[in-house]
Amino acid sequence: MYKYDEIDRAVLDARTAEFREQVHARLSGALSEDEFKPLRLMNGVYLQLHAYMLRVAIPYGVLSSEQLRSLAYVARTYDRGYGHFTTRQNIQYNWPALVDIPDALDHLAGVQMHAIQTSGNTIRNTTTDPFAGAAADEIADPRPWCELIRQWSTTHPEFTWLPRKFKIAVTGSPEDRAAIGVHDIGLRLVRNEAGETGFEVHVGGGQGRTPIVAKIIRDFLPQRELLAYLTSILRVYNLAGRRDNMYKARIKILVDAMGPDAFRDAVEAEYEASRGRAMTVPVEEIERVSSHFAPPAEGGALTEIPTGTQFARWRAVNVKPHKVKNRAVVVIPLKAPGATPGDASAEQMDLIADLADRYALSEIRVSKEQNLVLPHADKASLGDLFRALDEAGLATPNFGRASDIVACPGLDYCNLANARSIPIAQAISTGLHEAGLDDATGDLTIKISGCINACGHHHVANIGLLGVDKAGEEVYQLTLGGVGDGQAAIGKILGPGLSADDAVTAVIACVRVYAEHAQVEESFIQTLNRLGTDPFKEAVYGA
Amino acid sequence: MKTITANRLTDGRVVYLTPDNRWTENADQAIRLEDDATDAALDTALLDVLTVVGPYPIEIDADREGFAPAGRKHVRETIRLTGPSAGSTKTGVAHV
Numbered sequence: 001m002y003k004y005d006e007i008d009r010a011v012l013d014a015r016t017a018e019f020r021e022q023v024h025a026r027l028s029g030a031l032s033e034d035e036f037k038p039l040r041l042m043n044g045v046y047l048q049l050h051a052y053m054l055r056v057a058i059p060y061g062v063l064s065s066e067q068l069r070s071l072a073y074v075a076r077t078y079d080r081g082y083g084h085f086t087t088r089q090n091i092q093y094n095w096p097a098l099v100d101i102p103d104a105l106d107h108l109a110g111v112q113m114h115a116i117q118t119s120g121n122t123i124r125n126t127t128t129d130p131f132a133g134a135a136a137d138e139i140a141d142p143r144p145w146c147e148l149i150r151q152w153s154t155t156h157p158e159f160t161w162l163p164r165k166f167k168i169a170v171t172g173s174p175e176d177r178a179a180i181g182v183h184d185i186g187l188r189l190v191r192n193e194a195g196e197t198g199f200e201v202h203v204g205g206g207q208g209r210t211p212i213v214a215k216i217i218r219d220f221l222p223q224r225e226l227l228a229y230l231t232s233i234l235r236v237y238n239l240a241g242r243r244d245n246m247y248k249a250r251i252k253i254l255v256d257a258m259g260p261d262a263f264r265d266a267v268e269a270e271y272e273a274s275r276g277r278a279m280t281v282p283v284e285e286i287e288r289v290s291s292h293f294a295p296p297a298e299g300g301a302l303t304e305i306p307t308g309t310q311f312a313r314w315r316a317v318n319v320k321p322h323k324v325k326n327r328a329v330v331v332i333p334l335k336a337p338g339a340t341p342g343d344a345s346a347e348q349m350d351l352i353a354d355l356a357d358r359y360a361l362s363e364i365r366v367s368k369e370q371n372l373v374l375p376h377a378d379k380a381s382l383g384d385l386f387r388a389l390d391e392a393g394l395a396t397p398n399f400g401r402a403s404d405i406v407a408c409p410g411l412d413y414c415n416l417a418n419a420r421s422i423p424i425a426q427a428i429s430t431g432l433h434e435a436g437l438d439d440a441t442g443d444l445t446i447k448i449s450g451c452i453n454a455c456g457h458h459h460v461a462n463i464g465l466l467g468v469d470k471a472g473e474e475v476y477q478l479t480l481g482g483v484g485d486g487q488a489a490i491g492k493i494l495g496p497g498l499s500a501d502d503a504v505t506a507v508i509a510c511v512r513v514y515a516e517h518a519q520v521e522e523s524f525i526q527t528l529n530r531l532g533t534d535p536f537k538e539a540v541y542g543a
Numbered sequence: 544m545k546t547i548t549a550n551r552l553t554d555g556r557v558v559y560l561t562p563d564n565r566w567t568e569n570a571d572q573a574i575r576l577e578d579d580a581t582d583a584a585l586d587t588a589l590l591d592v593l594t595v596v597g598p599y600p601i602e603i604d605a606d607r608e609g610f611a612p613a614g615r616k617h618v619r620e621t622i623r624l625t626g627p628s629a630g631s632t633k634t635g636v637a638h639v
Contacts, residue, residue, distance in 0.1 A: 051555040097554035343631040412627035423629035472615035
């Protein structure tokens with residue numbers, strides 16, 4: 001993992017001290033709420049329905065066990081004993097008092113964590129494959145590039161007041177697990193014919209009110225030119241992006257309005273104009289940063305296999321291949337039947353930190369599916385790891401299956417939401433379990449958003465639900481066919497909106513159609529493409 | 544009928560304006576305003592910048608003796624009143 005140097009630490013200490021002064025100024029009246037709001041947002045502090053919410057950045061979803069224990073400490077000390085892992089690989093606390101937040105940030109700064117740029121019209125936390133540096137199919141490790149982007153973008157003066165927020169995702173594997181097609185910039189590590197590694201650059205993707213799949217504007221960008229090229233993209237967007245209408249201010253709207261070719265031309269012109277002056281990353285710096293992400297040593301062979309079908313099922317679904325011999329990637333779904341997607345108690349966080357120390361080189365990842373991951377588990381200890389997770393209720397074998405449901409906080413917590421998400425997710429998960437459908441099927445994603453901002457990623461769900469307000473009542477739109485990872489696609493509305501109860505029934509009905517018609521090892525999308533929407537429509541709305 | 548609600552500055556908790564211009568977490572003590580008196584009460588509440596953030600009026604049910612949010616935002620305001628209906632830290636009721 002990357003370790004902060006003295007510059008990082010000094011910047012962080014200065015920032016937390018500054019925010020403490022800003023909070024004091026607001027409480028004393030020296031700052032008005034209008035003056036304070038953009039400052040608190042720049043430090044990840046929102047005001048939600050019931051309380052302030054603190055969003056803490058988890059850079060590219062990578063945590064040490066020490067950092068996870070600190071997140072548990074904050075949950076226990078300043079919240080109500082829980083944290084909520086988000087679809088952007090961050091963590092949110094729903095109950096901290098404003099007066100306590102500077103202390104919480106001081107504690108987090110002690111383990112190199114902060115909330116800088118987790119809100120505001122800035123470059124947000126860069127996200128990546130939760131299996132980065134471990135995935136067996138990886139071309140190159142994306143983490144050093146994520147770290148370089150972090151260093152370049154953090155408090156970057158030119159890009160602190162963009163037209164709108166800006167999200168970058170990076171994948172190092174042919175099998176995209178970072179949803180690069182629905183980010184403002186998506187970067188895919190590729191090799192050219194000469195065997196050199198570089199980036200395929202996607203721009204203008206996004207969800208929200210106007211879901212659009214990103215367009216490729218560069219087939220191959222040399223690695224060292226990454227920050228120079230990102231600067232060119234951001235510069236074009238910063239100058240030409242709309243600031244008169246927040247709903248049309250994202251880069252996807254600009255790319256769409258200009259057309260991908262004209263946008264590419266503008267970026268290339270800016271890139272050419274800045275050649276020689278722009279930042280080309282020195283080879284030594286790439287090597288220095290990459291040295292923090294060395295592959296793990298080989299693990300031990302798996303010799304003790306627990307009896308019974310539970311371990312076999314867990315291993316088949318939640319354990320994924322690793323690039324290093326006798327290591328494995330272990331997914332810990334925070335999705336037991338009826339659970340709140342993404343919520344983890346302080347005790348669960350402490351336990352997972354302990355298990356990471358004991359069995360997995362002290363490293364944890366957060367996935368955009370709101371799960372935790374042990375990326376470097378020792379195969380020799382898989383049996384012990386399974387037993388410990390199972391005892392804690394953390395071994396539900398449903399990673400990527402129907403009950404691995406993603407949901408935003410929705411109207412139970414969020415100030416922007418129009419409808420609730422969590423109880424819908426819980427009811428679907430419980431219903432699937434009772435029907436024996438929770439992990440009986442193949443790959444299937446169900447995602448729920450409580451408003452059009454789409455934090456629950458419903459647009460790219462195989463089965464998506466969007467909560468809307470219809471004359472004061474919560475109504476849910478059902479979509480089918482969305483895909484986030486790989487060849488991104490936006491789901492299509494199946495029919496009229498549904499009440500909460502009917503939406504739960506409808507989703508379970510769609511899963512049942514899939515389970516009944518799927519051929520061997522067929523994913524939901526494959527089944528949907530083969531059958532069309534008619535059987536699903538009939539199951540939901542009748543003949 | 545309306546009342547005025549806001550979030551408390553220090554901790555963000557939901558509060559309601561009382562008839563004597565204090566703020567309370569107890570909705571039963573909230574001021575009950577005829578529509579034509581709402582603007583004046585809101586103007587007063589907006590001045591209290593060291594106690595609350597973002598005061599705004601909400602509809603309440605005039606026919607109910609106890610405090611009951613009404614109107615188009617009744618689900619949102621009921622969740623603010625009782626706490627989250629779901630989630631690991633829920634305090635509210637499942638069905639609003």
